[in-house]
Amino acid sequence: MATTSQSEKHTEARKAIDRLHAEARSADELMKGITVLLNQHMLKYNWVGFYMLEPGAEPPVLVLGHYQGAMTPHTRIPLNQGICGAAASSGKTVVVDDVSQDSRYLACSLETKSEIVVPIFVHGKVAGELDLDSHFPAAFGSEDRELIEYCAQLVSNRLEREPATT
Numbered sequence: 012m013a014t015t016s017q018s019e020k021h022t023e024a025r026k027a028i029d030r031l032h033a034e035a036r037s038a039d040e041l042m043k044g045i046t047v048l049l050n051q052h053m054l055k056y057n058w059v060g061f062y063m064l065e066p067g068a069e070p071p072v073l074v075l076g077h078y079q080g081a082m083t084p085h086t087r088i089p090l091n092q093g094i095c096g097a098a099a100s101s102g103k104t105v106v107v108d109d110v111s112q113d114s115r116y117l118a119c120s121l122e123t124k125s126e127i128v129v130p131i132f133v134h135g136k137v138a139g140e141l142d143l144d145s146h147f148p149a150a151f152g153s154e155d156r157e158l159i160e161y162c163a164q165l166v167s168n169r170l171e172r173e174p175a176t177t
């Protein structure tokens with residue numbers, strides 16, 4: 012059997028995400044499905060989860076939502092802490108190739124070597140983020156970033172169409 016290239020893997024994952032997007036009945040269902048699909052399809056995506064800003068919280072805090080992977084002690088993260096806080100407060104994707112070299116890093120698992128956090132916007136404001144950890148150093152290249160930003164965009168679009176819960 013021919014081996015599957017990295018690009019083919021990304022294309023397959025995107026197709027699976029598109030099918031999920033067509034079938035998901037809510038943003039919540041979509042987010043849950045994205046964590047499962049990314050974790051299953053991509054060998055190096057060892058922890059996949061969403062953190063969403065708690066509505067109305069002052070100071071703002073990110074709260075852990077759906078995730079796949081090991082349990083994390085970081086279920087609530089203020090915006091001035093962690094790589095998660097950095098991505099949410101800057102509104103920019105943060106890629107860390109070697110977490111041991113980043114003083115912002117909050118350890119979730121001793122096995123984690125690299126991380127990517129992509130913000131999710133609702134009507135122009137950060138509402139949460141999609142966070143991935145890998146047991147491999149520098150696991151998140153440009154194709155990974157595109158795939159994960161695509162997932163974050165789908166969630167963003169779906170959240171914008173749902174009535175606010177607060």
Ligand code: SME
Pocket residue numbers: 058060083085088092093094095096115116117118119126142144
């Ligand atoms: N490493 C993150 C914390 C969340 S765990 O990775 C699941 C951070 O530095 O913000």
